[in-house]
Amino acid sequence: MGGEGGAEPVIHFVFVHGASHGAWCWYKLTTLLDAAGFKSTSVDLTGAGISLIDSNIVFDSDQYNRPLFSLLSDLPPHHKVILVGHSIGGGSVTEALCKFTDKISMAIYLAASMVRPGSIPSPHLSNIHVGEEDIWEYTYGEGTDKPPTGVLIKPEFIRHYYYSQSPLEDVTLSSKLLRPAPMRAFQDLDKLPPNPEAEKVPRVYIKTAKDNLFDSVRQDLLVENWPPSQLYVLEDSDHSAFFSVPTTLFAYLLRAVSFLQR
């Protein structure tokens, strides 16, 4: 955990957003944690949130994850963080876990992509939203004869798939803030070689039970394929627990980290 040389080590949470989101989506959680005396940081990955980079020119996962990697590499010696990733942000968490293993005391996946390094994820998992509707809008930054460079959920599907149980104010605000996500950065996320050291770090999975985007069956499959040390279920949560059930999520985060102190 912290280890700043004072009497009590600081418990420091670092939050990683999912596709199209940004550091902004964690505002309720960081407020609760800061008020309770914890340290929290939320990052904007390249091309997301208030990043000045156009996501159409983000080419790979290294470039996409650079703000997170910089944060971790700049931590003082012996300072460890609890890394929390949402949705496809779980891929960034796993990459960070492999690259900065000694900086991470716990990895927490919230309705997130949790794929074991060295394994091949089932195609059933990598097909985003396998339902009937075509809910995605693509951007062709290099021309329509080339593969898409960006992807964003169509406006009419935002509420149902991302925020069905969340307050309307959060839906309204998010609708203004969501940005196209860098397709090419996602293609190589989760394509990591085996990493036995990273496997020693405790992992926690938090399931979202009323999730219209990432259904229970697929979340269960991730958990089955790479069992975490702790599993929690947010019964009333949509895909975006940081909006729909922030106080329960806060309580689960505290319960999860309490196991580090035993």
Ligand SMILES: CC[C@H]1c2cc3[nH]c4c(c3C)C(=O)[C@H](C(=O)OC)c4c3nc(cc4[nH]c(cc(n2)[C@@H]1C)c(C(C)=O)c4C)[C@@H](C)[C@@H]3CCC(=O)O
């Ligand atoms: C375009 C393919 C690329 C990909 C994109 C993508 N993935 C998610 C979104 C987008 C645009 C979302 O909006 C959603 C999210 O982050 O919401 C905030 C996404 C999810 N992805 C998940 C799992 C998952 N995705 C991939 C792969 C890709 N996602 C493509 C390369 C994998 C693997 C291993 O290949 C996995 C495990 C979920 C956590 C969410 C839910 C989306 C869904 O599956 O319906």
